[in-house]
Amino acid sequence: MVNVKNISKVFGGIQPIWLFVIAITVFFSFMSEYFLTTGNFMNILVQTSTIGLIALGMTYVMINGNIDLSVGAILALSAALAVDLQSYGLPVALFAAISAGILLGALNGLIVWKTGVNSFIVTLGAMIGIRGLVFIYTKEQSFYASDFAFSDFGISTIASIPTLGVIFLVCCLIMHLVLTKTGHGRNTFAVGGNREAAADAGIRVGRHMLINFMIVGFFAALAGITLATQMGAATPNLGRDYELWTITAVVLGGTKLAGGFGSITGTLGGVLAIGILRNGMNLMQVPAFYVLVILGAILIAVLIIDQKVNRKSGQEVNV
Amino acid sequence: MTAPATNNNQRSVDASIKPVLRLEGITKRFPGVVALNNVSFDVRAGEVHALLGENGAGKSTLMKCLAGKHQAEEGSIVLEGQKVSFSDPMEAKQHGIVLIHQELSLVSDLTVAENIFLGSLPLKWPNRVDWKKLRSDTDKILSRLQCTFRADDLVGDLSIAKKQMVEIARALVFTPKIVVFDEPTASLTDHEKPVLFNVINSLREHGVGIVYISHRMDEIFALSQRITVLRDGEYNGTVDTAQTNEDEVTKLMIGRSLELDHSSKPTEFKENVLEVRNLSVEGVFKDISFNVRNGEIVGMYGLVGAGRSEIAETIFGLRRPSAGEILLEGESVTVKSPHDAVARGIALVPESRKEQGLVLGLNCRDNITLSTLGSVSSLGVMSPKKELEIYEKYQRELKIKTPGWAQKVGNLSGGNQQKIVIGKWLTTHPKLLILDEPTRGIDVGSKAEIHALIKDLAKSGYAVLVISSEMPEVLGVSNRVIAMYSGQITAEFNADTVTEDELVQAITGQHKPASGTPLHAAGV
Ligand SMILES: Nc1ncnc2c1ncn2[C@@H]1O[C@H](COP(=O)(O)OP(=O)(O)OP(=O)(O)O)[C@@H](O)[C@H]1O
Ligand SMILES: [Mg+2]
Numbered sequence: 001m002v003n004v005k006n007i008s009k010v011f012g013g014i015q016p017i018w019l020f021v022i023a024i025t026v027f028f029s030f031m032s033e034y035f036l037t038t039g040n041f042m043n044i045l046v047q048t049s050t051i052g053l054i055a056l057g058m059t060y061v062m063i064n065g066n067i068d069l070s071v072g073a074i075l076a077l078s079a080a081l082a083v084d085l086q087s088y089g090l091p092v093a094l095f096a097a098i099s100a101g102i103l104l105g106a107l108n109g110l111i112v113w114k115t116g117v118n119s120f121i122v123t124l125g126a127m128i129g130i131r132g133l134v135f136i137y138t139k140e141q142s143f144y145a146s147d148f149a150f151s152d153f154g155i156s157t158i159a160s161i162p163t164l165g166v167i168f169l170v171c172c173l174i175m176h177l178v179l180t181k182t183g184h185g186r187n188t189f190a191v192g193g194n195r196e197a198a199a200d201a202g203i204r205v206g207r208h209m210l211i212n213f214m215i216v217g218f219f220a221a222l223a224g225i226t227l228a229t230q231m232g233a234a235t236p237n238l239g240r241d242y243e244l245w246t247i248t249a250v251v252l253g254g255t256k257l258a259g260g261f262g263s264i265t266g267t268l269g270g271v272l273a274i275g276i277l278r279n280g281m282n283l284m285q286v287p288a289f290y291v292l293v294i295l296g297a298i299l300i301a302v303l304i305i306d307q308k309v310n311r312k313s314g315q316e317v318n319v
Numbered sequence: 320m321t322a323p324a325t326n327n328n329q330r331s332v333d334a335s336i337k338p339v340l341r342l343e344g345i346t347k348r349f350p351g352v353v354a355l356n357n358v359s360f361d362v363r364a365g366e367v368h369a370l371l372g373e374n375g376a377g378k379s380t381l382m383k384c385l386a387g388k389h390q391a392e393e394g395s396i397v398l399e400g401q402k403v404s405f406s407d408p409m410e411a412k413q414h415g416i417v418l419i420h421q422e423l424s425l426v427s428d429l430t431v432a433e434n435i436f437l438g439s440l441p442l443k444w445p446n447r448v449d450w451k452k453l454r455s456d457t458d459k460i461l462s463r464l465q466c467t468f469r470a471d472d473l474v475g476d477l478s479i480a481k482k483q484m485v486e487i488a489r490a491l492v493f494t495p496k497i498v499v500f501d502e503p504t505a506s507l508t509d510h511e512k513p514v515l516f517n518v519i520n521s522l523r524e525h526g527v528g529i530v531y532i533s534h535r536m537d538e539i540f541a542l543s544q545r546i547t548v549l550r551d552g553e554y555n556g557t558v559d560t561a562q563t564n565e566d567e568v569t570k571l572m573i574g575r576s577l578e579l580d581h582s583s584k585p586t587e588f589k590e591n592v593l594e595v596r597n598l599s600v601e602g603v604f605k606d607i608s609f610n611v612r613n614g615e616i617v618g619m620y621g622l623v624g625a626g627r628s629e630i631a632e633t634i635f636g637l638r639r640p641s642a643g644e645i646l647l648e649g650e651s652v653t654v655k656s657p658h659d660a661v662a663r664g665i666a667l668v669p670e671s672r673k674e675q676g677l678v679l680g681l682n683c684r685d686n687i688t689l690s691t692l693g694s695v696s697s698l699g700v701m702s703p704k705k706e707l708e709i710y711e712k713y714q715r716e717l718k719i720k721t722p723g724w725a726q727k728v729g730n731l732s733g734g735n736q737q738k739i740v741i742g743k744w745l746t747t748h749p750k751l752l753i754l755d756e757p758t759r760g761i762d763v764g765s766k767a768e769i770h771a772l773i774k775d776l777a778k779s780g781y782a783v784l785v786i787s788s789e790m791p792e793v794l795g796v797s798n799r800v801i802a803m804y805s806g807q808i809t810a811e812f813n814a815d816t817v818t819e820d821e822l823v824q825a826i827t828g829q830h831k832p833a834s835g836t837p838l839h840a841a842g843v
Binding site: 181182184185204260 | 388407408409411412413418420424425426427428429433437438439440442445446447448489
């Protein structure tokens, strides 16, 4: 019995997704000489930071037992605001962009809380509606950054690490600490694991859900800004499908779709896995559509393995 | 005191002792049911006040109204002389009212410590969980409850009895004014109960007012100072425990004396339906051999964790045996899955109805016909008429109390939920019926009905295996009793001749296995 426990602890210690990340890193190192270079890794970090930032917030929402499909649309709206309002000064533009994200997140959260309608439906509606707002606001035009500081930021570095990458990693750390160390973080798990039990125990279920929707709104807006700094522009179609990639990354990272279980470290692994796969296959010159087929297949395969592993440890019986 | 006091003057004999808590004229309706009608109830500091009533009488509902989970439509709550009202469980908790739920209300992906402190995690500035305090506080509580599991264990990995202890541990998180225990012993065995009773008594000595809900008369008489009885959602009297007896209380509860279960045990056994030979599951149970014949009731008695449920699960195809064989009607079989088991005529009424037996979101009718959809449908289309017929038959036979077939099972009282599970399995017309704790949480009246039902089923030819932690139950219904201790069969007895001492010794491992002659071999 002791042995079985120890083994499962060792496996529990290293999340399966990180084993996967290591495996594909080794694989691509052999397949392409450009892969294992610092420059390429910085590339991957910047490329994944957009989805990565949203995924941080999405992890909270999903552990909480909800889902947010409107993040891609929020990203587009915030990017448009951040670029378009630069004529009023960069601080105003950024403030407006972030506020829009938090407010829309709050709106999603409030509707889910007060009406009890499933978050899938609520945010599906929000996704469509907000995307419509983006088109109304931009009149189907792209905006270009007028403030050079804005686009320079996107390619700047701190101690030769891209600033966007640093921002993402710092956010990871903060979100990890909040999730594991704070009352809000732990209650997020409790609500997702058993909403009724949490409510019975006196946890203010609705408030925690609202806060988490605001968090994901914030991160979608932040991702919109960082993406716009990279492109020096905002297009109305920005962030399409991002909700799907985000959810994919979070689920790859081991967060339960049903809620109650998950981690930021897992999500980081999930985001990196997708980033590395895309980058590596790109270097190997795999045609883009094949990349999608492979990514889809890998998602399903990883989840099947994950479920097998989880089942085994779940079958352990105490006598 | 002969007649139960029903008017107010008589009831407040001890008017000198002021109650800490008074519920006055509480009325609560659910769609189609008046769950509570003008019910009053009070609790004094330092007393155990038992709340009694049949399944569905409204006990849990009354306590949920108190604890902020439901809001009463009429009536008021007076706590320490002040009128209060709680809009959610948090507010009730802040006023010192703790409800230990009847149905486990735990988060399986969290640790024991986090579950015990659910909703009241110790925090440091700004919002950090104080893990050190959490762990040390939890350890203190766990040692007080003599629990063997640890603060960091995942609740999902614990057995039901241990989960129940986690639930109970919540009462000790801070010093409350009122603690309500809603059937806390339903999944505990005689082993863990004394620990709980000690805790209750020490809370009481500290001046906490305790409400104790249970269907077990012995517990109620051992623990309580007063007893209040609800009947069909109405207040039906309060009596001092010292001045009453079981019969009187039962009469208050069901309006008549309890008809003793006079139906006789089955006597005619034919050939083996089930025979188990040297069955083992690594690390769970070992070398299990027994048989159950047509028309026979075999009881399986032991402490929780002795491996009884696991044996049932193995026979039912939920676990793979690591050694040994299972014979059905003389033929060696491998039961691959529950589906396979049902097809072979095995039915298992599991011990935890909420987690294993019911789809809480479905209505009563659909739950009852769940296992037998094949027989109520033709070409894959279900016949609502046939479904309803089946539902009505079992609703009548088992006396299931519900406003109608369309009621969601999740809204039924605990006891009625259990009846639905039993009904569901009877619809599959099994040859072998395995009942794991069949009367857990069921009131005395329905319990007698279910016991009679089990005997009737056996007499009509079913082979029945009853797993129970209640000695009167195993002795009362079964022909033979198999005693288990720590994953092994320690002895087998004739239920009509065995003494309580012998049984207790056998399930605590003090029995000399030499004297445990297999009775079936001796032709008893
Ligand atoms: N949420 C709900 N919705 C609808 N009806 C309900 C709900 N909760 C309880 N009821 C009904 O209210 C009545 C009282 O139920 P309650 O659970 O209080 O009974 P109880 O006395 O606790 O029974 P038991 O001994 O079986 O636990 C029952 O008829 C039940 O079906
Ligand atoms: Mg109840």
